[in-house]
Amino acid sequence: MLQWRGLRDHRGECNRAVLVSVGEFDPGVRLERRPGANKDTKSLHHTLSKLGFKVDIHSDLSGDEIYELFEKESRRPVKDCFLAVLSSHGEEGCVFGADGKPVRLSQIFKYFDHESMEGKAKVFLIQACRGDGLDDGVEVDSADDSRECIFSPHHSVPVDTAVMYATAPGYGAFMHPLGSVFLQTFCTLLKEDANRNLELTRLMTRLSHRVAYTFQAKGRLLGGKKEMPCLLTRLTREVFPLGSRPRRCSVLIT
Template sequence: MELMEGSEERNRAVVMSVAKFNHGVPLGKRPGANRDAKSLHRSLSKLGFKVDLHSDLSSEEIYQLFSEESKRPVKDCFLAVLSSHGEEGCVFGADGEPVWLSRIFTYFDNACMEKKTKLFLIQACRGEALDDGVEVDSCQQPPDGNFSHYFSIPVDTAVMFATAPGYGAFMNFCGSIFLQTFCSLLEEEGYSGLELTRLMTRLCHRVAYTFEAKGRQYDGKKEMPCLLTRLTRDVFPFADMGKDSNAARISATSLIASGNVRTRIASLS
């Protein structure tokens, strides 16, 4: 995983996905997780990211992975993807044990990651409620204390959840609507050069308005991603420096002046 000798520091992405849980763990397989990982590797590599993929790690292995990654050098932006079954505040390792997001976030509050853009994409359920397309404010309030991970998010960090608090996130054998849409936007003309919060807004819009689950259990259900940010500047982590002359003058941490509905047979992430 080390950078080649003589190479420049690069933006880095670490994709951790659990597709298959250990024997005896009462959590279903996630057949689309591997397809998501491949799509992320393709899309991010094209944009100059060094992408490392990790599959079916235990909870302790996930903690160890991100503890080590938080101490490695990065050019401007570090992107982490955690894809598994989950509940509010955690995702599950392949051993079925919870991985608390608050602990992962605190690893990146260090000198090595200071002034670097940190982006976390969380593909996991945050509860059992299903979205009928009503306002997010109508969701059931999670139990007290389940928002503790919000307060552990470091400065210059954005966290994008696949779904709102209390709700389920969808995935099938083709992958998750959240991560597949993210990859599609990065590969479409004009989107990778957007400022990060604008790109995430377009991701929210596309998932919310162009996806609708189908199938006997989930027919008509929707999904609404949720963005949390402690960014202190406009950032452009996916700008293609070779194509956009304006992008060539800014880094991922630069401060600058001021269809049709798709349906899928889905299962919960």
């Protein structure tokens, strides 16, 4: 059992969250701007900070800058948990930097597969399309060219890592000027008392249920369309996001 405690330990280490959001793309890049990206970032920063995470925000990075950031972050100390959010246009296996360059999720995950991250919970939230299952207008985070992004990242996910995608393979993820249904629902759940002692996989199950059964797209073209998040986990222990239990954390090997 691993509890995510927000306070620093005696070594000065704390749980960390890194938010990478691409809302504006470089001139000449044929990807629509994402007007709800800043709303998501603000909500996540507020919610995760209140849970005791040290939150770093990075906006509109290029593909290479995203790679460089996560390679560096994977070597920094963390107490119990590292949480990352990647929000951009995407296709299966990748998200896009502000320069339109595809960033392979498999490479991002591999950065965290090393000794200093052993025994730490690693959680990734991916707000991006994974295909063109929905029309690729301004309401969805999709892209036109998927030729470089057909590689599946699943085999590269390290032990003690959970990856929660906004949508299932092959489908689009909805974005609204007020924020994405996936990330906004995640923040809402973490604010509710009933969810504060849930183990991570149970929390993500509630997230999937709420997105799938309470959200429905509106409008002439996409009216009635739904979104179904997808969880990939290689966790070997129970993880409690709010770490509110009084005893010190222990690890349950399964």
